[in-house]
Amino acid sequence: MVTPVAPLADAVAGHARERWHNFHALPLTAMIDELPDRWRAAYAAVLAPGADLSLSGAALDSPFRPSGPLAQAQRRAARFFGADDTLFVTGGTTLANHIALDAALESGPGEQAAPPVVVLDPSCHQSVFFAAHGAGATVLPAPSGLASRGTRRLDADATVELLGARHRSCRPVAAVVLTAAPYDGSRLALDRVLPALVAASPRTVFVVDEAWAAAHALHPRTAAASTLSLRSEPARLIVTQSAHKTLLALRQGAYVHVAGEEGLVAAVRRAFFRRHTSSPSWPVLASLDLARAHAELEGREAVARALARRDRLVAGLRDDPRTRELVPTDGTGGNPMMVSLRLSDGVDASAVRRTLLEEHRVVLARAVQGSLLAHVHIGVTDADVDALTRALRAIATVPAAVGPHWSGAVAEDGPAVGTVLDGFLVTYPPGVPLAGPGDTWTTDHAQVLAAHRRGGSEVFLVPVAR
Template sequence: MNASSPTAPIIVKAPDSSSKINIAHEINRYETPLADAVINLSHELSNSFHALPITGGSSLEGSLLKNKYDEIFGMQMLRSEMTITGTYFDSFFFGNKVISEAENLAAKLYGADGTLFVTTGTTVSNQIAIDALCERNMRVLLDKSCHQSMHFALRQHGAVVDHLLPIWRCEKSGKNIWSLNDLLTLILNAQHAGAPYELIVLNAHSYDGMVYDLPQIIAYLLQNGAATRTFLIDEAWGAANYFQKDLKSLTAMRARFLFKDHPQLKIVATQSAHKSLSCLRQASMIHYCGDTELGARLKLSRFKFHTTSPSYPILASLDLARAQMQEEGEALLIRASTLSTYFCQEIKNLWHMTDNLINETMPPANPFVYAHSDPTKVSINVDDLGISAYDVKDKLFLNHGIYVNRITDTSLLFNFHIGITAGATENLLRALQDIGLASEQWPSFANSENFIISYPPGVPIIVPGDAITPEIQKYIRKMKRSGAHVFYA
């Protein structure tokens, strides 16, 4: 296979922000009350006679392990790993100073009535939300593709759960979609049977980039007679969508326009901030739209389930990431989409394959108008390359230090999140070019001079003189992947 040479690195420019700068606005732009308080405290604190000996690396003085701590955490980070509560900082559970200020800024940015920070991951955010919304024996409709945390929490709370199942699955990429008609039918049937769902739990955004139009879905359900008024939406993968021009209108908090006609609505969304924003791992947010009682219930549930030792570095990262998205989010998401589009074009050139290379994001003649695909999640099909997706994954990591997570037998998923730069995209293209060049090369349609025999069973696939058609090539690769030995004799 003859791949084209790497192109010059692309530069994706953030939109020009130099014109008409309002100085006062500029100063306030990157307002980060919580992160500032953590920085100040880390300077003020010399010794703590409370707990957390690791603060500032104190307990490591003289230890031979100090260098390793430094390598992994950095002494600077250990300065913000501290525990100071109350008047000098804020109360995590019942804050009224910098933590609640930072949460209010996040709520404003996300268009929520309130936001709760969580430093133990969205697994716990989901447990908190279920605890706040669900009572024993409550009838709940759960999207089966939801994360395990929803399933376990509902079971633990004694909910009576029905499942919404997917209707379409793309065999190559593994993506699936559920049907809005199925959802409505389940809801109406339950109502007719006298056992309506009091809570509906949906996954808004799959890892592989299936994004549901939550405002339109909820509006459709309400218009068509659904009596449910409480919705819990897992937006674990969608915190950055609020800044992506094509996806922001699909996000859960955008459904707030429905409150005018449906004031009893309660919409809660959980987000793994660390999955798509510049946050430390386990940084999570719970946003809600609804009355103050809903906010109070969520806070009480957080008090019950959250660790009583929230992480200050994680809290600070939530505040900083919110400020970053507020000011730079749109530019970052433009860059992500531009790079993923560029990648799709270039990989087709590199591998000389235009058909079947980028997996379809939707079924043909897409009937699922309420489901969209995230342009920053690219699934490529390596079936025609003569190498399995597992091998490509291994080669990317072992030879090039590039990690991908999601693969199927034939496909790999590349997530162009906001940390992917033009340089990283070029590195990926170069690595894929190497892998493509190293993969088996077939003279298309040439007549074979040899036997090609697969063992078992030991029967020739090709005898001398036969044409090696693309179908035969594909068959041979399939045999190899299935573990057969293919001999050329």
Template sequence: MQSILQQQCEELAGRRYPLHMPGHKRRVPPAPGLSCYAFDLTEIEGADDLHDADGILADAMARTAALYGSDRCWYLVGGSTVGLLAGIRAAAPFGSEVLVARNCHKAVYHAIELGHLTAHYLVPPVVPDFGVYGSMPPAAVAAALDAHPAVACVILTSPTYEGVQSDLSAIADLCHARGVPLLVDEAHGAHYLPLARPYGWRGGAVEAGADLVVQSAHKTLPSLTQTAWLHLQGSRIDAAAVERELDVFETSSPSYPLLASLDGCTTWLQTHGDTAFAAWRQRLDRFAAAARGWRHTPVLGLGAEGQGFYDFDNGKILLRIGREGAAFLRAAGFEPEMVCGPNVLAMTSPCDDEDALDRLAEVLTRWDAGASAAPAAEALLPPPGPARCTIADALRRPACLRPLAEAVGAVAAEYVWAYPPGVPLLAPGEEVTPAFSEAVTALTAAGTALHHTGAGADGKLAVLG
């Protein structure tokens, strides 16, 4: 017997092929642990305890750590979000300073807010043809470390939501030479592990030497939604502090089906990973070969704009085809992961159907033949305005609503972002700039819904009064 919600979800799932997460792609379960009733347990005798693991869960987490080459691995049932909240709290004492990439997920900003941290932003260059962030230059990190020697840690995102990677090995060396730990949000790079190297994926943040690495197994691998890993290396961040913060931020009743799907994903990688990654690479290479013949359908990483990247994961297919192109994909039976401004993101995984990307290429070839020109890349990512106070301070002070045009020059009292990807266009405590106003206008005109976390909406913004 099915619930109404299950019926509705299954109806939606059956309409179009998923070019979005989760990575298992709703196929016949490719990994053990994706059907759950028989083992939906609690912390009974013999089942171990995620918050004090010394039995079967400890063994499972040790298997995953060995697969990735980390010193410790914690299973997360609150997504990468809980790993970021706990990891940043463990690495950065209350009220301290951090260096943080401006393209980090909103969970990073929430950790900054809760810890009353002072954030010094690292702003990656923007790729003009797509209006997305490129790789973080190591020289920029070095300069920021010199300018802010008291920071408790450095927080970066690599790969980005769109698949752009940074030179984490060089950045880790820079951080460690100054005694500063590096925390990497690798939520979209759980498939970056040693066995993937022969098939074109660089070693990930663990191999690069990052101190804490957060990965969402569910995004690109066969694991249930909400499952993630947190890896620790070295002694710059105290493992006991990480465990304490996980006890604060993660549920005290973790789901054993979710935990089992993480161990099942590990088993699948150990037994089928080589074959699956080889086939995935072949599918992606065939798609890229077709895409190079298109005249009006830009693909991130395949054109001249990719030359400024340290590296790019073409398992993410970012297309500049706008909302009309997204509608064309849906009419042809594909559901994309994201539509934001002129960009449409298709996510692939090692669990895709063998012919899925061939069919996608055929659909996009038809689109390209009928398209006159690609939509222009808008000013999607305004540079952050000057920080006038910390995020926590801004959220505690009295605020008022102003029309967007009249808010320029004031100090923001709320976050504004498009979701996905959940990267703030504006954070509390920042000065509202003309560039932000222009970006909001362009995104709204393109049909992108923007999320406000305060009272702002309908052309108004919450600012400090």
């Protein structure tokens, strides 16, 4: 018998045999054996070989005009999360954001015969920038300031002024895109910011990317980062959630929630039809239904356990003189399910992250500008917390720094100051453009890029189609 040559399949199988301690996105298939019996049996059924069905329409349900079990599942999800309508997406929040922005630009107010105007939070995922430019919208960067860890942070008060001024002058913004819980571990104060933005421009459609915040609606300590928990009239909202990052859903499973009038709901469903595959993965869709069921029945307790483990991780590190300086504060004001680990000056965060991965099988969310980010999601166990704590205590030396990774026609030290870009310059992680078409490269950009390079980010120059 000839052995198949399949290097990727071999690599995936090899990794699957390892026991990983994952502080990034929730690894559902790796933790199924640790679930209580009723959930283990339910997930095993939808992951069985025969569950990857090539069926649709009358045989199971239509992905675009559901009337059977998919329709029932989406209605249950909408009711539970507090939306008027919910769609299940099998292409992650990258696809969900394209769907949401298409619908928002179609439904939002604007000037007649002029391209729709969209205001983008500087921490938006790259998919949002690509979708906005691809739709031909006029993109206005939201007012912002340079924050820590090489990121820019939304200036909420200035953004309220911008929306209000355009509304009063009859030049309203069609859509605003916000990031509830950015990849750097911070958190947008939605409870303060969203009502003020809606009041300033009530007909604008607000798209909120909750890629890292789907579970936040489940517990009082985290609900302030949950858009639909704060819903009020007359807000017109579209919320995207990468369910697999924080709930018990398979990878690429995402929700699009809509809160608003029937016209907005219809626009989102039209955008879904234009963008989504007609051959969705039924196991992914079924896992989104199970993720909602688990969240509804046991979500609050699951998030409470995760928060307790997050607090135990912080306490364990602060109680040991070898690791005390990693957590100089309790992280108040940030994402309550994240822990930012501050390294000493001169220590290469990407090298520490690589050591944790290769020698201790610990996966962390991000390394940038002298810090590491651990996401304590509902799949993290006490054994995972102990493994991370032991690993951080064990690391005594740091490997040599790795060089930056570049793609595209850009000099290794970045564009020259004063250069006008003809595309997006994106670092991954976190997948947030540092600058876009028509932007002039500044010393601020260069400093942020240098911080991302030190964190080992890949850098991409993405040209814009002409």
